[in-house]
Amino acid sequence: MLARPHIRPLIIVLVILIAAALVAGWYNYTRGQAQDWEGLAKHLTEQGVVEYGAFWCNHCKKQKEMFGSAFQYITYIESSTPDGKGQTEAAKAANITGYPTWVFPDGSRVVGVMTYEQLAQKSRYQPTTK
Secondary structure, eight states: OOOOTTHHHHHHHHHHHHHHHHHHHHHHHHHHHHHHHHHHHHHHHHHTOEEEEOTTOHHHHHHHHHHGGGGGGSOEEEOBOTTSSSBOHHHHHTTOOSSSEEEOTTSOEEESOOOHHHHHHHHTOOOOOO
């Protein structure tokens, strides 16, 4: 058999190029997602959507982490008393029974973590194209 020493370097270069393309694509994808989360957060607030949560609630923490820095634009109402043993008057008045609770302008509610897609669909969010 003939030796093909020139193929190995080509394969290595090809693998490196594919890896670089994947990294660049992932970077652009996640950067775009962050911008979408910000747009969604602002839209939710403009529409009058409110999230009720509790500082001790792991699901609330997960929801907050999903928004990242865009969470600052969410209308969030802390529903737990500082000792973690009761509810604030605002949560009682809103009849909050679980966390997180998303309350929409039409009076509907969703209890639990909502994905980007679920929030966008429920609030009729249309992201602007770049």
